[in-house]
Amino acid sequence: MAGKIIADTIETGAGADISTSYVVNGSAKAWFHFNGKNTVAIKSSFLCSSISDNGTGNYHVTLTNAMTNTEQVILTGTGQTDAGNYPTDNDAFVNFHDSNEVQYATRDSNGGSDEDSAVCCGAILGDTA
Amino acid sequence: MQTPSFKGTHLWDRLCWAKENLEAYQSDYRVVYEDSIDECAKILVPDPNWMACALQGGILPPVWVYHELAKDEAQEDFKKHTRGYLLHATEPVGAMTEEEAIEYLIMKDCPDSVWKTYKESNRLKMVICKKEQLPKTREWRNAWKINQDLVAA
Numbered sequence: 431m432a433g434k435i436i437a438d439t440i441e442t443g444a445g446a447d448i449s450t451s452y453v454v455n456g457s458a459k460a461w462f463h464f465n466g467k468n469t470v471a472i473k474s475s476f477l478c479s480s481i482s483d484n485g486t487g488n489y490h491v492t493l494t495n496a497m498t499n500t501e502q503v504i505l506t507g508t509g510q511t512d513a514g515n516y517p518t519d520n521d522a523f524v525n526f527h528d529s530n531e532v533q534y535a536t537r538d539s540n541g542g543s544d545e546d547s548a549v550c551c552g553a554i555l556g557d558t559a
Numbered sequence: 560m561q562t563p564s565f566k567g568t569h570l571w572d573r574l575c576w577a578k579e580n581l582e583a584y585q586s587d588y589r590v591v592y593e594d595s596i597d598e599c600a601k602i603l604v605p606d607p608n609w610m611a612c613a614l615q616g617g618i619l620p621p622v623w624v625y626h627e628l629a630k631d632e633a634q635e636d637f638k639k640h641t642r643g644y645l646l647h648a649t650e651p652v653g654a655m656t657e658e659e660a661i662e663y664l665i666m667k668d669c670p671d672s673v674w675k676t677y678k679e680s681n682r683l684k685m686v687i688c689k690k691e692q693l694p695k696t697r698e699w700r701n702a703w704k705i706n707q708d709l710v711a712a
Contacts, residue, residue, distance in 0.1 A: 467697070468696070470602065471585075476574070477574055479667060479668055480605050481603075482601050483604065485703075486700045492668040495571050495574065496643070496646070498639045498640050529628075529632060558643070559628065559640035559643030
């Protein structure tokens, strides 16, 4: 079925109107999921142009459409391996290098040293340039 | 599939169209570069959705737009982008070959200190290769360097 919904507002069950632009602007502007082990490979993404493998547990993700500045939101997660029934520990650290590039690092939760992760995920919310 | 006429369409909306309609393309090309003599070699991996846009044409802005925005951001008094319209209103570039797309990506995502002077340097700072040519394991990853013997090759 094809169709198009055009509406300026959406009404909640409580009768409150919210702007549809609020909903659209609140969606993730970019996301990425890559394997940071072995030969780094991008599994799923949106709004990314490339990922750089900068060393052990050290990557950066470059965007196709820059964010308006570096004061936007990055949500992250990581897993040491992508096998087995339970997620295994590793910590992810992120930062905007600039409005077009996110630095992403993973470390062993126990030892604290840089370590590659098989599951490297992130999403960016906020305003695009 | 024909790309819609995207003149003046927000780049994010163009990329939404591409995500819905284009098949992601996994390139085998990798760009190995060194932007600091004190750091290990870095490896740039093209994004499959971005590659699909580059091969399709009519979606991505010209690369100079990114350089203009980078200039703005380098200003000391930069607070936020005010020339984002360059991304959206500039005529999108046409379809590229895979090799042209990699060249574009180098100029977009590699530091300009690498690609602007790579021919002038007496040290090899960048190599485009296939992923099969990279080491098979990540052993001693933080010590990887470009083999300077390639200069003579």
